[in-house]
Amino acid sequence: MFRLENVSKTFINADNTTEAVRHVTLEIKDGEIFGIIGLSGAGKSTLVRCLNFLERPTEGKVYFQGEDLSAMEPAKLREARKKMSMIFQDFNLLEQRTALGNVLYPLEISGYSKKDAAEKARKLLARVGLEDKENSYPSQLSGGQKQRVAIARALALDPEALLCDEATSALDPTTTEQILQLLKEINEELGVTIVIITHAMNVVTQICDRVAVMADGEIAEIGDVKEVFVLPKSEVARKMILPKSEAVAHLEGNRFLRLVFDGQDAFEPIVSNLVIHCHTPVNILAADTKVVGDLMFGQMILQIPDDDVALARIKDYLDGAEVTYEEVQNYAG
Amino acid sequence: MPVSQAMWGAIGKGILETLYMTLAGTLISYVLGVPLGVILCVTDEKGILPKKGIHDVLGFIVNIIRSVPFLLLLVYVMPFTRFLVGTTIGTTAVIPPLVIASTPFIARMVESSLKEVDPGVIEAAESMGSTPWQIITKVLLPEAKPSLLVGAAIAVTTILGYTAMAGFVGGGGLGGIATNYGYYKFNFKVMTITIVFLIVIVQVLQEVGMRIAVRSNKRNK
Secondary structure: OEEEEEEEEEEEOOOOEEEEEEEEEEEEOOOOEEEEEEOOOOOHHHHHHHHOOOOOOOEEEEEEOOEEHHHOOHHHHHHHHOOEEEEEOOOOOOOOOOHHHHHHHHHHOOOOOHHHHHHHHHHHHHHOOOHHHOOOOHHHOOHHHHHHHHHHHHHOOOOOEEEEEOOOOOOOHHHHHHHHHHHHHHHHHHOOEEEEEEOOHHHHHHHOOEEEEEEOOEEEEEEEHHHHHHOOOOHHHHHHHOOOHHHHOOOOOOEEEEEEEOOOHHHOOHHHHHHHHHOOOOEEEEEEEEEEOOEEEEEEEEEEOOOHHHHHHHHHHHHHHOOEEEEEEOOOO | OOOOHHHHHHHHHHHHHHHHHHHHHHHHHHHHHHHHHHHHHHOOOOOOOOOHHHHHHHHHHHHHHHHOOHHHHHHHOHHHHHHHHOOOOOHHHHHHHHHHHHHHHHHHHHHHHHHOOOHHHHHHHHHOOOOHHHHHHHHHHHHHHHHHHHHHHHHHHHHHHHHHHHHHHOOOHHHHHHHHHHHHOOOHHHHHHHHHHHHHHHHHHHHHHHHHHHHHOOOOO
């Protein structure tokens, strides 16, 4: 779908020169979900704008469906852009138009008749789950709803590719998940190639097929998400994937909890949920299973931080999860 | 000395003349000022069609005209006014200098309203393959509409102020009445009445303009 050959973009201001993108060569295949991840300032937003020539590369070539964008006349470039729409972190909806009006915009500029445009726009709003919001203005919609309108608008001209510039960065985790799910469905149903720019690893692991890790304007590493995730080769990829060092800090103190599970509980990742929920590390010292009568029980000894607040949080969580537990003093192992 | 029936008649006529000059002047100034403001905005180096030469030349002309006080401009362009309307006296003769003075000012206001439009929205429109003309007509102007209307409310009251100045050089309207009766004959009552009417007209125009602007804005609903 896209092929970049030695693409560089340098911004020259009065007092400084910034090499935002440096010698990037990569290929994005038809129908895949391709992630470009990097810390802020890595050049990923500039790179994605080189894909649709919102930024003209200072060097190198960008091919879209085999055609060199730099060789295109303005009119031809506009036609090409209609085949690769874009969504943004800040949604960038027309504030003075309704949700429907926003989806109508690309249809209006492409010569659709009023009737066809309205019919298509309504279908798209229904596809993103906003059929009841067509008369709402952006200011009346939540962040997630605005991004849905933006997605419907981006799909209006049946694009081949969808470029997402930090499209979920302004959204809360639940909404992020829903938007990513929607993007995945669109990719599967319509075969639209999706390019996702993000600084969040979970966005990549959740929906991307392949990923390029960017640092200082260059591609540090590129490959299948699983490969990069399991065995990151570059420093920056490792930094983005591995848990923060605080989380694996040493545990001190001698407070212990004994957790008892019945058969049902064993299906739930109690310990990992506990760690995530309580933001506190625990140390599994021992675990075994015992058959009691007809039932099987598991038990586990956890070492917990010497911290009353953390203990209270853990107890509260376990109460909520209906796990049987007891505090054990001086567990000797 | 009570205000005579004839005087009231003159004041009534003055109000109509003032409204005529203000509205006609505003209308023609907008017809010229909006395209000028659009050109100033889009040819800016951060605009959608950067053209430094055009931008700088237009900006220079606009700044020069805006620097000339209206009363001086009014007198200075009299030969042009006579060429255009055949006379330099009367309400219609006020319109050419009014337009010359107001157009640059309106162009600047239009430019600044258009520049308030979120660059992200313009970028989105570009990413969808919009032509520059489509961006101007379907994005810039509609998105800036509430701000443009606020600008218009300010413009119309400023232009009304100009018409009063025109009264001093035979332009008619309430300004003419204030000049002839209030200034030359020192009729304090007539002067007061014209000022009260001017205040009322300004307030009404301002209020109506602002209300339309607020109502048209979908952003804060």
